[in-house]
Amino acid sequence: MGTVESLLTPTEEQEQGTGSKTMSALKELITLIKTNASSYMMYFALVVIMLVFQIWTGGKFFTAQNITNLFNQAAYVAVLAIGMTIILILKHIDLSCGYVAGLSGAVAAILMEKAGINVWLSMLIVLLMALAIGFYQGFLVTKMGIPAFITTLAGMFIFRGLLTRSLAKTGTIIVTDEAFKGMCQGYLPDIPGLHLGFHLVTMIIAVVAVLAFIWFQCRSRAHKRKYDFPVASTSIFVAGMFAVSAVILTAAWMLAINKGIPVSLCIVGVILAGYAFMLSKTKLGRHIYGIGGNDQAAELSGVDVKKVTMFAFCSMSVLAAVAGFLYTSRLSSATPTAGLAFEMDAIASSYIGGTAVSGGVGKVTNAIIGTFVIMSLTNGMNLLMIDISYQYIVKGIIFIIAVAFDVRSRKK
């Protein structure tokens, strides 16, 4: 009898001391991790991968220079992954985006360097070209009913051919325009005349970002509380915010003692913020999740499925063009091999970031985490001078483990 009673009243014991309070927080943390295993998986993977490289390279991974380099390396994949996430939520796929990126970089280089057109006008023309490509593929998928896999596989052939064709006479084109190169090689300017030993603007932006993050989190938590939605306990919540803030500030400090925030990071940040807002706060975003979750129900609920799908393909191609600019900018040149397997990294990023294989679920912010998983692997293995063949194998293994884990945890 006594045992039964003690089982029934565990709460009293819990409140007796602070020791048991930490115990209950720990318990909550464990259940939280268990129930949300798939959404924490990528953070866990990222941390493990980074630590492994840090040790293996003998401390070369977490240097100011390398972190800056990682951001610049990852930028074009991140931009592609944002577009790809939307395509994947809709249960489509875009295999052509890699070569659309490659072609866009090449055309931009030709316009600037060969035709002598102003850099901004060149980029505008290329963006319009990409939009037209998006319309073309979107048209085939929505109006002709050709599966996206086929449409974009064909596109992959076509744009690869166009890319090779466009650079056939000139070969690799060296880009000399400083503004263009600045996109993936430049840094935000600091306040002139300061000699603090670190980049002040970077730290100001980081602190503002952290404050904004905390404010948004608190507001959202207050809202959830107000409507009795389930929320994490205060200790877990505070711990989580500390962790995120620490990561932001550390990363910012690493950039600040180098040359500051890379322009590429700003470009990715702006695009990411726009797309994250669109997906979570606007009608278009709701419609995208609706179509992914149940396209027939969405259609009967008044969602214009074709229009939304068309948007997704157009946005993908335009983002591919931006990715092409970033890649070309980083290399300072447009080459016929640009675009090879870009779509693979983008798709892998999206899935590692928790986009559901069955569609309807996915976040662009998490896709970026996925990008960093993939690009940390590339970056770390490059530091270790591991042969590219092994790099592909390792990336493939990490990718399939991530997706297998996700599929399994969704079944439960």
Add this chain to the structure above:
Amino acid sequence: MSDEYILEMRNIVKEFPGVKALNDVNFKVRRGEIHCLVGENGAGKSTLMKVLSGVWKYGTYTGDIVLDGEVQQFKSIADSEAKGIAIIYQELALFPELSVYENIFMGHEIMKGKQIDWNETIVQSKEYLKKVRLDVNPAWQVKRLNTGKQQLVEIAKALSKNCRLLIFDEPTSSLNEDDSENLLNIMRELRDQGITCIMISHKLREVTAIADTITVLRDGSTICSLDAKTDDISEANIIKHMVGRTIDDIYPKRLEKNVGNVMFEVRNLSAEDRATGRQILKDVSFNVRAGEIVGLQGLMGAGRTECALAVFGNPYKYKITSGDVWLDGEPVHFKTPKQAIKKGLAYVSEDRKGNGLVLIQDVRYNTTISNLEELINKISIDENKEIGVANKYKKEINIKTPTVAQKVGNLSGGNQQKVQIAKWLFSHPKVLILDEPTRGIDVGAKFEIYSIMNELVKQGMSIIMISSELPEVLGMSDRLYVMSEGKITGQLDIEDATEEKVMKMAINA
């Protein structure tokens, strides 16, 4: 253990996180009887059958399953099948592209050496088809058969596995009256051949017609077992046990009727299926007035759903060959559901999981998806307002969910249906089309949905109710149309309508 019982389930307890789905259930089935299992949705019928068939394997529940006097420990469906237990599910598990005989012997093919003996397969499948009185060529692809016939194929498949205990989960929920009657007859024949049948059903009329024994479950517990020969098995008595109260009136009465002008009218609508060229609607005309419930009755495949969809923006792109539609005195021509919704039409789908709801999204999402415009503040959705709206409907139409952040897929059928209704109420329609609004939901939830309908027409809305359940149409409508083979075959005022009259119109094309 006497030989009288083929199956005894003793003290079965099955828990899911947070819910006790089965709480000490006892369930005994006599050899060679038809045993009906009834109860509201969520009473635990399906869970009990899943325990029996090994879907919830041994060890995930407590209690004993005793088959022919032996305690069984099923680890999989294959284990229970090996002991002669087979389930015919509501959603059929056939391969539409394969032939009837391939389907029947799928998984236990007849072999001659290393190869399948197709000749023997066809010969044997003919015999099994005869047993279920299905007169079709076994070489036909299953997709050529209608749902009723497909179900018979499914039964033939079970028989071919030498099953002794056949479980039917809502077998008639998607069948028309004829096919239902046929199925019940076949169940009787199977019983006479010594096969024990368990039937889960919401259709009490069928239950009372066919059962030898009726077991009632409520909230995961056995309430009673009624013997058809000795106990009172009237529908009223069964309902009393199911809900724990007597429902004096299944259909709530409307006290005041104030029917207004014609709100919605369809004239001479004809349509064809683009793929097959089959005419699905022939010269269909009907109307509904403000504050009126109009029933659209007919057998399965009569074209009622097609008719509703053709006017609701034609999402499946039927080829409309003629016809005009008027809404609130204006001629309208909707090219997409979006346009139809904007002008005040709403369609509650018969297939809430298939094309009614986004199951992986929450109650709030599903409630507001059709009318997000109303929640937009500049360019973003005002989530405070949105949750307010969802909570309002949760309260008003009594959606049972802890919060509106609950995924719709986790709700019971009745509550899912209420979410569908909430979605359309929030789009503020003038005309609400309800397609099989109470299919597969329990008595209590049905009553609530009827009450909501009455409240809506009181406020002046027009309702078109499509339903296969005759008593429901007769109980709720002010006026009804009967369809058969794509045509309107009759119109009746409720005062003149009897089941016989309606059935006659529904059968006679």
